[in-house]
Amino acid sequence: MAIISKQVLSVENLLSEKLVIPTYQRPYKWRTKHVNQLLDDIINHKAKSCYRLGTVVLYQDETKKTESAIVDGQQRLLTLTLLCSVLSSTLSDNKKSDNKNKFKSALLTHHFESRISINNLQHNAKVLENRIKQLAENEQRTLLEFVFNQCELIVVTLDNLSEAFQFFDSQNARGKALAPYDLLKAYHLREMMQNSNEKERLTYVEAWEQGVNPDNKMLSLHTIMGDFLFRMRRWIDGDNGVQFSRHNIEVFKGVNLDTSTYNYVESMLALDCAIASYNADPVREWDKQRRHYPFQVNQIMINGKHFFDYIQHYIALYEQLFNAANAPLSALLKDYTQYDGSHRKGDRYVKNLFICVVMYYYDKFGNIELTKAVELCFLWSYQLRLSLQKIGFESVDNHARLSSGLFKAINKAVHPQQVLSYHIPAMNSARFKNAESVKDKFITLGYLHE
Secondary structure (H helix, E strand, O other), rough: OOOEEEEEEHHHHHHHHHHHEOOOOOOOOHHHHHHHHHHHHHHOOOOOOOOOEEEEEEOOOOOOOOOOEEEOOHHHHHHHHHHHHHHHHHHHHHOOOOOOOOOOOOOHOOOOHHHHHHHHHHHHHHHHHHHHHOOHHHHHHHHHHHHHEEEEEEEEEEHHHHHHHHHHHHHHHHHOOOOOHHHHHHHHHOOHHHHHOOHHHHHHHHHHHHHHHOOOOOOOHHHHHHHHHHHHHHHHHOOOOOOOHHHHHHHHOOEEOOOOOOOOOHHHHHHHHHHHHHHHHOHHHHHHOOOOOOOOOOOOOOOOOHHHHHHHHHHHHHHHHOOOOOOOOOOOHHHHOOOOOOOOOHHHEEEEHHHHHHHHHHHHHHOHHHHHHHHHHHHHHHHHHHHOOOOOHHHHHHHHOOOOOOOHHHHHHHOOHHHOOOOOEEEEHHHHOOOOOHHHHHHHHHEOOO
16 A cells, blocks of 8 residues: 555644545534534543544645645544644733734635535634633643644555545554444445546535535435435345445445456446447537436446446436425325324335335336326335334335335336236225224225225
């Protein structure tokens, strides 16, 4: 691994370097509890001769050796920057004069684009100000000196961005709490290294980070991956889909078309090449047409940029189906899933199952017989609501995984009629009485006799 240096630096020495926050970094998201925890840890250990605050991973481009980009440790470094700035400013104000030795750091002049980062930085600065003002001046000075000189970080600097992400990935895989989509981002960026330039990678990462905390009403990565794609991919295979975590990210890992030589990859590579050839044809300048990879939700995952495109494709598909102004299923979704009591946890679980199976049908057959398919999906999903007094997600999970269930039927189907012929037995009575709208629909459709 191309490690330039691995050293232990004091907070003052590290923050005095020219550190930059690259555009692919996620927004600054630490809130009050994280800031207070860091400050309390520092105060509780201030009697020590030194106190380690963890590891920071930096990337240094050979063309920009005067600066280092933060790959891992941004949240902690920005919070330490705020702490040092607040302590320094407070001490300066106590003197009623300008302090020529006032704390300076390149991170203080960084221009933040994300409103999430700006709001959290402003909020956390106020949190620290209120905490610091509770200390006597001598305590403030002692704390600042301790943070500057005795608080240390292990700083690993690499000259290869891919290896920097790999180091970041391996560090976090050894126990630090990290969202599964963060680990997948690092993994698939590494898979892109051979056939993409940094500009293309940054474009993908910026779109990805926007999905972590979208500024608009689009689905977040947590929702599209954890609540929908993960569960669909697992349920189609008959596997448990209860919780998406860092322990099952293999669901979103597959093959690299550039390095895999398996026979089954040939058809995927041929399709990828055909699409690339079509889009590169000069005729596209004339007809303004463009083809995208025809993803299927349960396909073998293609590593690298196709993974990022896959996720964006299904965010767009969800919006197209349910949220867009002319979404074909917007009214149906409201009609089927909004009723007195639909806010209950068990009812939300059933709604999630319903949306997943509708998306799977649409993913395979599109608009063909879609209204009839939605009706079938409703009956299959919401029979749980009428037959069970209490619904935990395990009940939904078991229903979805059945070998005789609707996911399996859609998976095996070659034509829509093979799905529409799926048999759902009529119910003689509704055990659960507090979902009248659901009960009425079952009666209207002839699947409940009461």
